[in-house]
Amino acid sequence: PARRAPNSPRPIDLDLLYAGGRTCTTETLQLPHPRLADRRFVLEPLAAIRPALVIPGTGRTVRGLLRDLTSDEPPLRMLADLW
Numbered sequence: 851p852a853r854r855a856p857n858s859p860r861p862i863d864l865d866l867l868y869a870g871g872r873t874c875t876t877e878t879l880q881l882p883h884p885r886l887a888d889r890r891f892v893l894e895p896l897a898a899i900r901p902a903l904v905i906p907g908t909g910r911t912v913r914g915l916l917r918d919l920t921s922d923e924p925p926l927r928m929l930a931d932l933w
Contacts, residue, residue, distance in 0.1 A: 890923040
């Protein structure tokens with residue numbers, strides 16, 4: 851199949867973030883997700899359930915990645931905070 855431009859429309863978009871201690875780098879798959887450490891919307895919920903998880907390839911914990919995150923993305927709001 852023809853290669854799509856990054857972030858172009860597609861029938862399904864499934865981001866695999868992490869698969870245990872597995873790592874994989876192919877033309878079509880990279881594990882852990884290459885931008886996992888740059889996304890607050892991924893790190894905050896993950897830190898709530900597995901803060902000490904070390905992300906393969908980074909040698910860093912989710913807690914540490916979140917602490918050092920520099921992003922314009924605002925902190926997540928809990929659903930309960932919206933009511």
